Amino acid sequence: MNAQTETQALPEKYSKNLRILHWSMAACILGLITVGFIMVDLDKEDSLRPTLFALHKSFGVVVMLLLGLRLRERLQGPLPAPQPGLDAKEQEYATLAHKALYALMLIVPIAGWAHSNLHGREVKFFGIPLPKFFPTIEGIGGWTGEVHGYLAYGLLVIVLAHVAGVIKHRYKDHNDVLPRML
Numbered sequence: 001m002n003a004q005t006e007t008q009a010l011p012e013k014y015s016k017n018l019r020i021l022h023w024s025m026a027a028c029i030l031g032l033i034t035v036g037f038i039m040v041d042l043d044k045e046d047s048l049r050p051t052l053f054a055l056h057k058s059f060g061v062v063v064m065l066l067l068g069l070r071l072r073e074r075l076q077g078p079l080p081a082p083q084p085g086l087d088a089k090e091q092e093y094a095t096l097a098h099k100a101l102y103a104l105m106l107i108v109p110i111a112g113w114a115h116s117n118l119h120g121r122e123v124k125f126f127g128i129p130l131p132k133f134f135p136t137i138e139g140i141g142g143w144t145g146e147v148h149g150y151l152a153y154g155l156l157v158i159v160l161a162h163v164a165g166v167i168k169h170r171y172k173d174h175n176d177v178l179p180r181m182l
């Protein structure tokens with residue numbers, strides 16, 4: 001098969017599984033950031049606090065599981081051909097943003113898990129106790145939660161840049177990439 005036939009054989013959009021995974025993970029992540037912001041500001045005595053923390057951790061684990069499925073699906077391919085009409089610089093920025101998003105989708109929940117374990121707290125998945133991967137360190141302080149929080153803010157910033165890129169291509173350059181993910 002020559003290079004041209006190979007290019008023609010590539011699909012125009014992401015596979016159905018990758019599209020479902022993209023939107024379900026995006027919904028979980030945006031929900032986790034919103035709940036994360038709300039729960040840390042609640043009064044220690046607020047009865048909603050333990051419920052939101054438990055839900056936050058469980059859905060954080062859901063993101064980890066979906067990420068595993070997504071990476072497997074992505075490695076199996078085939079992936080759509082690069083969007084025609086994007087110049088090399090735009091393509092480079094988009095790829096860089098996608099790589100950063102994948103990295104943070106892994107690092108942010110690991111940091112959350114580490115924060116819980118380091119403070120001696122077990123992570124439960126909808127009530128099911130999960131392994132303790134990090135040791136308890138007495139008096140470690142709140143900075144581990146801050147690391148998790150700042151990484152999550154970083155993820156949010158890149159998501160906003162990612163969405164701005166999609167909007168720009170759709171409405172400004174008229175080189176719409178959205179149908180590739182719909």
Ligand code: HEM
Nearest residue numbers: 032033036037040057060061108109112113123145149152
């Ligand atoms: C992609 C997944 C996740 C996102 C986007 C996320 C996002 C956030 C955000 C935005 C906050 C609030 C930070 C602040 O304003 O201080 C937060 C707090 C927290 N998250 Fe996550 N989180 C995720 C996964 C997890 C996981 C898997 C766990 C544990 C297993 C977890 C445990 C926590 C805990 C314990 C806090 C409170 C931190 C503190 O008290 O300082 N998170 N998260």
Ligand code: HEM
Nearest residue numbers: 025026029030074083098101102159163166177178180181
């Ligand atoms: C938490 C939110 C989000 C995350 C973490 C995220 C992550 C990603 C990642 C990693 C990719 C690359 C896919 C791959 O090559 O395997 C991607 C592609 C894409 N995303 Fe998102 N996304 C989010 C939200 C959104 C939203 C809200 C939109 C709609 C405006 C969107 C539209 C797209 C489109 C159109 C593509 C395909 C881009 C292309 O092939 O050129 N994403 N997203």
